[in-house]
Amino acid sequence: MERLPAFRDFYPEPTPHADVWSADARQHIFAAWRETARRYGFREYDGPPLESLELFTRKSGDEIVGQLYNFTDKGNRAVALRPEMTPTLARMVAAHERNYKKPMKWFAIPQLFRYERAQKGRLREHFQFNADIIGETDPAADAEIIALLIDSLRALKLTSSDFVIRLSSRRAWQQFFSSRCADAGRAYDFYQAIDKLEREDESASRAKLGSLGIKLEDVRAFISASEPTAELGAVLKNLVARGLGDFVRIDYNIIRGLAYYTGVVFEAHDQRGEFRAIAGGGRYDGLVKLMSDGKVDLPALGFGMGDVVLLELLKARGLLPRSDAGLDVFVLIEDESLRPDSLKLIEDLRIAGCAADYSFIPLKSDKQFKRAVELNAAFTCRLERSTEGSLTAKLKNLKDRSERTLPPAEAVAFLASLSASRVPVPH
Amino acid sequence: MERLPAFRDFYPEPTPHADVWSADARQHIFAAWRETARRYGFREYDGPPLESLELFTRKSGDEIVGQLYNFTDKGNRAVALRPEMTPTLARMVAAHERNYKKPMKWFAIPQLFRYERAQKGRLREHFQFNADIIGETDPAADAEIIALLIDSLRALKLTSSDFVIRLSSRRAWQQFFSSRCADAGRAYDFYQAIDKLEREDESASRAKLGSLGIKLEDVRAFISASEPTAELGAVLKNLVARGLGDFVRIDYNIIRGLAYYTGVVFEAHDQRGEFRAIAGGGRYDGLVKLMSDGKVDLPALGFGMGDVVLLELLKARGLLPRSDAGLDVFVLIEDESLRPDSLKLIEDLRIAGCAADYSFIPLKSDKQFKRAVELNAAFTCRLERSTEGSLTAKLKNLKDRSERTLPPAEAVAFLASLSASRVPVPH
Numbered sequence: 074m075e076r077l078p079a080f081r082d083f084y085p086e087p088t089p090h091a092d093v094w095s096a097d098a099r100q101h102i103f104a105a106w107r108e109t110a111r112r113y114g115f116r117e118y119d120g121p122p123l124e125s126l127e128l129f130t131r132k133s134g135d136e137i138v139g140q141l142y143n144f145t146d147k148g149n150r151a152v153a154l155r156p157e158m159t160p161t162l163a164r165m166v167a168a169h170e171r172n173y174k175k176p177m178k179w180f181a182i183p184q185l186f187r188y189e190r191a192q193k194g195r196l197r198e199h200f201q202f203n204a205d206i207i208g209e210t211d212p213a214a215d216a217e218i219i220a221l222l223i224d225s226l227r228a229l230k231l232t233s234s235d236f237v238i239r240l241s242s243r244r245a246w247q248q249f250f251s252s253r254c255a256d257a258g259r260a261y262d263f264y265q266a267i268d269k270l271e272r273e274d275e276s277a278s279r280a281k282l283g284s285l286g287i288k289l290e291d292v293r294a295f296i297s298a299s300e301p302t303a304e305l306g307a308v309l310k311n312l313v314a315r316g317l318g319d320f321v322r323i324d325y326n327i328i329r330g331l332a333y334y335t336g337v338v339f340e341a342h343d344q345r346g347e348f349r350a351i352a353g354g355g356r357y358d359g360l361v362k363l364m365s366d367g368k369v370d371l372p373a374l375g376f377g378m379g380d381v382v383l384l385e386l387l388k389a390r391g392l393l394p395r396s397d398a399g400l401d402v403f404v405l406i407e408d409e410s411l412r413p414d415s416l417k418l419i420e421d422l423r424i425a426g427c428a429a430d431y432s433f434i435p436l437k438s439d440k441q442f443k444r445a446v447e448l449n450a451a452f453t454c455r456l457e458r459s460t461e462g463s464l465t466a467k468l469k470n471l472k473d474r475s476e477r478t479l480p481p482a483e484a485v486a487f488l489a490s491l492s493a494s495r496v497p498v499p500h
Numbered sequence: 501m502e503r504l505p506a507f508r509d510f511y512p513e514p515t516p517h518a519d520v521w522s523a524d525a526r527q528h529i530f531a532a533w534r535e536t537a538r539r540y541g542f543r544e545y546d547g548p549p550l551e552s553l554e555l556f557t558r559k560s561g562d563e564i565v566g567q568l569y570n571f572t573d574k575g576n577r578a579v580a581l582r583p584e585m586t587p588t589l590a591r592m593v594a595a596h597e598r599n600y601k602k603p604m605k606w607f608a609i610p611q612l613f614r615y616e617r618a619q620k621g622r623l624r625e626h627f628q629f630n631a632d633i634i635g636e637t638d639p640a641a642d643a644e645i646i647a648l649l650i651d652s653l654r655a656l657k658l659t660s661s662d663f664v665i666r667l668s669s670r671r672a673w674q675q676f677f678s679s680r681c682a683d684a685g686r687a688y689d690f691y692q693a694i695d696k697l698e699r700e701d702e703s704a705s706r707a708k709l710g711s712l713g714i715k716l717e718d719v720r721a722f723i724s725a726s727e728p729t730a731e732l733g734a735v736l737k738n739l740v741a742r743g744l745g746d747f748v749r750i751d752y753n754i755i756r757g758l759a760y761y762t763g764v765v766f767e768a769h770d771q772r773g774e775f776r777a778i779a780g781g782g783r784y785d786g787l788v789k790l791m792s793d794g795k796v797d798l799p800a801l802g803f804g805m806g807d808v809v810l811l812e813l814l815k816a817r818g819l820l821p822r823s824d825a826g827l828d829v830f831v832l833i834e835d836e837s838l839r840p841d842s843l844k845l846i847e848d849l850r851i852a853g854c855a856a857d858y859s860f861i862p863l864k865s866d867k868q869f870k871r872a873v874e875l876n877a878a879f880t881c882r883l884e885r886s887t888e889g890s891l892t893a894k895l896k897n898l899k900d901r902s903e904r905t906l907p908p909a910e911a912v913a914f915l916a917s918l919s920a921s922r923v924p925v926p927h
Contacts, residue, residue, distance in 0.1 A: 167501075
């Protein structure tokens with residue numbers, strides 16, 4: 074039995090081979106995303122992985138169907154596994170925004186799906202950190218969401234030598250386009266052409282732009298010579314005040330391919346240009362209105378950051394920590410008559426917050442110790458009964474091999490205090 | 501635009517109305533599950549939400565298709581959204597078990613799907629805590645998985661007054677059946693009849709059992725008079741040694757409906773009998789072999805605990821904590837000339853681990869304070885510039901309204917120290 078092509082299995086580390094993904098690495102980045110969102114005062118939401126097909130075609134047109142994991146369900150509904158989170162967010166916001174004070178700061182970590190022709194290395198699913206601010210037009214909100222993006226990456230120990238936020242303005246590009254092409258219906262084609270400028274060869278770009286009556290040289294001049302818009306200036310100034318100036322630069326090569334952006338747009342890229350974009354986003358002030366049939370009109374902005382490029386980058390920079398069970402203690406049971414007392418000790422350790430393990434079955438002393446070492450436990454603990462009948466706990470630190478003997482309750486308290494200090498970032 | 505019927509949206513609290521689920525409550529139970537699994541030395545894994553249809557029909561027969569969310573994908577593959585995690589686990593274990601020492605202790609928190617005729621209150625998806633031990637035949641492993649189940653519920657503050665684990669033996673029932681009915685092919689019908697005994701009326705049960713040549717009275721006598729098997733005795737003794745005896749009782753009414761259990765089986769129920777089962781599981785020693793075409797033969801056991809009944813129970817017992825953004829501090833910006841310094845302070849607070857928020861735009865002092873109170877922030881913090889030009893931070897504790905003035909860096913350190921001590925359970 075095989076898994077479906079272009080889907081992933083996530084195994085505990087050490088992962089057996091390159092075809093297999095690390096569940097620990099995934100949890101590591103999820104924890105960093107969630108923790109950074111918490112510090113920024115963002116609240117978590119989620120919607121169903123399956124939505125009606127219309128939710129996605131309404132926003133992106135029927136041409137998106139070719140890329141969707143869509144099907145007809147048993148109730149004869151046209152449905153799709155969600156390819157992005159923003160339509161679900163817009164739907165949820167439109168339904169219940171009255172119950173929330175503005176601005177709303179919300180995030181989610183959905184799994185997203187697509188169905189394109191299978192290509193080597195091209196997955197049909199990924200996870201994405203989605204963060205959005207709803208109900209604020211001021212560029213201060215744009216700066217806040219970009220700061221969140223920066224600090225999410227810094228929480229994973231990436232620095233300004235590793236990545237940069239390239240900041241641009243869809244509004245500026247929209248003005249550039251409308252001053253040169255009267256056919257507003259072709260704006261999407263124009264955004265697509267600019268979006269692909271860095272990846273396509275020059276003649277293709279020239280032809281596409283030419284069909285819109287726009288010269289490649291004009292585009293190039295705009296990219297290299299444009300001053301930041303007032304909005305972009307405000308965003309930059311705000312980020313500089315936070316001490317985050319090193320992480321951003323204005324770069325009009327960025328436009329974002331999707332049709333619905335209306336203001337500031339941005340992408341996070343690795344500094345060496347070795348990977349695809351790490352994250353991208355921007356302002357989409359008209360989308361909630363569109364998705365709610367005009368009932369709710371709220372400005373909004375956000376970004377999405379996928380797990381795949383991020384994992385590749387962290388791996389390349391040596392920033393994925395080695396993961397194991399994180400055992401605080403392995404309890405050695407060398408005298409089977411002490412198994413009931415040892416089980417009670419293990420229960421007490423776990424209730425106190427320690428990660429504790431042991432051998433289910435009688436094993437030779439050296440094999441139990443070997444297992445403790447394999448599991449990279451911080452300590453071993455062994456009960457002993459004195460001649461007077463009282464129990465003591467012998468602790469051995471597996472790092473420095475130092476030993477100490479304590480009453481069992483004190484051993485539990487000691488190990489629990491170390492355990493608490495060993496887990497700085499919740500996950 | 502509506503979400504699909506029988507799917508759920510998860511909103512931040514306070515959730516707007518009864519139709520809507522709390523993303524915070526969901527995170528609360530996910531965190532308790534994950535944290536308890538960590539203490540028990542269980543490692544996280546995950547597979548795709550979509551699998552080939554055959555993965556599920558191989559284990560459960562074609563009759564399961566009527567309950568599956570299955571469809572034919574664009575590549576003409578028969579696929580299904582996973583209805584349970586065990587087939588995926590068995591597939592993953594069969595593929596790579598050689599790389600892991602036994603026993604393997606693994607867990608996952610998948611979203612699962614089904615497609616039955618829509619009924620009121622019947623959902624088409626739920627989340628489930630799945631924990632399994634692979635590679636150990638000793639009843640000590642059965643005791644360990646049951647202890648994990650008990651402590652997962654205790655981590656949510658449920659006590660032995662709230663729930664009980666009803667412990668039984670599929671093996672004992674199998675022997676009961678084969679001593680009375682020669683047609684081994686009808687064993688599944690028998691398990692189903694016993695499983696429904698408490699919920700169906702007597703005449704229906706009597707008829708089903710009669711068709712197998714078995715008397716209801718014999719079944720009743722077996723349930724009320726049977727002694728624990730040696731296995732069950734070992735499990736009980738183990739749990740009593742841990743101090744968990746109050747949480748379990750032998751109860752042969754339990755048999756579990758699924759075909760593949762082979763030994764100890766169990767369910768967690770609320771003590772008042774108001775809800776469906778909270779969790780259920782058991783030993784399934786032949787399944788990995790079946791799923792791997794005989795290539796890998798490993799004993800295994802585990803349980804699944806869904807989020808829906810658990811949330812209902814926690815709600816009924818008043819054990820769902822009130823959730824908010826958990827703000828450590830709301831920074832008041834009353835003098836706009838201090839906005840850049842305030843933004844730096846906010847960045848420093850967040851980097852130090854505090855959850856910090858503020859107003860994006862200039863707002864009257866009292867409105868900012870009102871917002872801080874609405875968000876239930878622990879403190880407000882306001883920068884002031886002295887006549888000599890140095891900055892100080894004025895902190896106000898919103899609980900006791902006490903105030904203190906500190907240099908900004910000390911205010912950050914002070915708030916960070918409180919923040920760290922406020923988060924006992926990671927999430």
